[in-house]
Amino acid sequence: MNIQINGIHEEKFHRPLQLIGNLFFEEPTVSLEPIEDTDLIIDISIKEEEGSLKAHASLKGTKEEKELNASYSKAVQSGLTEKEYFRLQKNVLSHAYLTVLQNYTGIIQKWGILTGMRPTKLLHKSTQAGVSREEAHKSLMENYMITPEKVELMQSIVDTQLEVVPDLYDLGKEVSIYIGIPFCPTKCAYCTFPAFAMQGKQGRVDSFLAGLHYEMREMGKWLKENHIRITTVYYGGGTPTSISAEEMDVLYEEMYESFPDVENIREITVEAGRPDTITPEKLEVLKKWNIDRISINPQSYTQETLKAIGRHHTVEETIEKFHLARKMAMNNINMDLIIGLPNEGIEEFQHSLDETEKLMPESLTVHTLSFKRASEMTQNKDKYKVAPREEVQEMMSMAEKWTKEHAYKPYYLYRQKNILGNLENVGYSLANQESIYNIMIMEEVQTIIGIGCGAASKFVDPETGKITHFNNPKDPKSYNEGFQDYTQKKINILNDLFEK
Numbered sequence: 001m002n003i004q005i006n007g008i009h010e011e012k013f014h015r016p017l018q019l020i021g022n023l024f025f026e027e028p029t030v031s032l033e034p035i036e037d038t039d040l041i042i043d044i045s046i047k048e049e050e051g052s053l054k055a056h057a058s059l060k061g062t063k064e065e066k067e068l069n070a071s072y073s074k075a076v077q078s079g080l081t082e083k084e085y086f087r088l089q090k091n092v093l094s095h096a097y098l099t100v101l102q103n104y105t106g107i108i109q110k111w112g113i114l115t116g117m118r119p120t121k122l123l124h125k126s127t128q129a130g131v132s133r134e135e136a137h138k139s140l141m142e143n144y145m146i147t148p149e150k151v152e153l154m155q156s157i158v159d160t161q162l163e164v165v166p167d168l169y170d171l172g173k174e175v176s177i178y179i180g181i182p183f184c185p186t187k188c189a190y191c192t193f194p195a196f197a198m199q200g201k202q203g204r205v206d207s208f209l210a211g212l213h214y215e216m217r218e219m220g221k222w223l224k225e226n227h228i229r230i231t232t233v234y235y236g237g238g239t240p241t242s243i244s245a246e247e248m249d250v251l252y253e254e255m256y257e258s259f260p261d262v263e264n265i266r267e268i269t270v271e272a273g274r275p276d277t278i279t280p281e282k283l284e285v286l287k288k289w290n291i292d293r294i295s296i297n298p299q300s301y302t303q304e305t306l307k308a309i310g311r312h313h314t315v316e317e318t319i320e321k322f323h324l325a326r327k328m329a330m331n332n333i334n335m336d337l338i339i340g341l342p343n344e345g346i347e348e349f350q351h352s353l354d355e356t357e358k359l360m361p362e363s364l365t366v367h368t369l370s371f372k373r374a375s376e377m378t379q380n381k382d383k384y385k386v387a388p389r390e391e392v393q394e395m396m397s398m399a400e401k402w403t404k405e406h407a408y409k410p411y412y413l414y415r416q417k418n419i420l421g422n423l424e425n426v427g428y429s430l431a432n433q434e435s436i437y438n439i440m441i442m443e444e445v446q447t448i449i450g451i452g453c454g455a456a457s458k459f460v461d462p463e464t465g466k467i468t469h470f471n472n473p474k475d476p477k478s479y480n481e482g483f484q485d486y487t488q489k490k491i492n493i494l495n496d497l498f499e500k
């Protein structure tokens, strides 16, 4: 799909127009200059008149289609900064542009013009500022064109989060820790995480773990010296249970020795995503160190799908390992399902829900498949048949209905670019089993220190909320060569943030 925009020439508007175009079409080209093979031409104008900023969009298809028009205007407050004025321009422009595209395609965007990842942050912001619910909802619907249904979802998530973490807005002076272990037994086709197939690479694993222990010690030392508490710890990757039971044991011992006040950390989670990595010995180690929140990820309960996406384990193994984990005192198990996996439709997804019902994990995260650029699946899109937008939407509704009927409540959500059907990923949980780490990472209320391979650190200024990112390298070789340097750089950022 080639979309030519006439009347807007400033490059700064290109990105918002492109992002909205992506909501309607698969990989469209949106151009502010004339292009060949144009499918749609949209004339857009923005002008300020009598204290209002008005945008008008007029869409002409290249075929015999009738012209579609939409306008939107907003009052211009006095004394706006350049940035605020640009935001206003972007807002009126997006309204008019989205409306003509909705009319043209017949697709209603339930998130309106919002293309960001974390919609609930907006609602937290107004809650914190003391804005009434009514006002906040009105603003979300009017300013962003979010549908009442999604506003309701946002509100119920915000309510649950504040129940689970009543001091959510005061946690900026604590930190959470993410520990990235970049190995998996094999690499899944849709994966964009730092995950390296382990087989025959023990040397690489050994040197990676040496670096990881160093980072844990140094970070722990800094946290102790600065009297900073840890709210949550999350082991992700890769699959952190890919390493041996002995290696896990030494790693958790390191955590207890190095980190401050581990007994009072609110939650420690270990992803055990791939059932083929779970053994009684490893579960024993988790139990020994009081770690009882794990994630076992079926993704689907249809064997052909697992094969198609390169997960070398069986459906039976997922179920069997779930029961084993239960038997061995894992009392907070999360399971992930993915909507829109290759060759899957309503029937397969219903089967996954039926199987989930037999296990009733404490939390269930429902992802919608995202065609992320780097994944093998995107590069071979023709090989994989995926459900159409309407069917994906239907499956999402099935998940909503099913979770409601089984006493699960949504407690976090995030959106991704290139997500099928412009839907969202939602974490559901039974009462009081929510993952606090997931709330921390989504709502960006505190610093998350990333340790290990591919670990992304997000430094949140406790006073201003300003966010600084720092990424550790994704491949073990670069990590092994530079971990001391990365550790020091992060400590320097932490010193700036917390020693004010």
Ligand code: SF4
Binding pocket: 183, 184, 186, 187, 188, 190, 191, 192, 193, 194, 195, 237, 238, 239, 273, 274
């Ligand atoms: S188990 Fe997860 S991290 Fe590992 S390859 Fe598959 S998707 Fe990637």
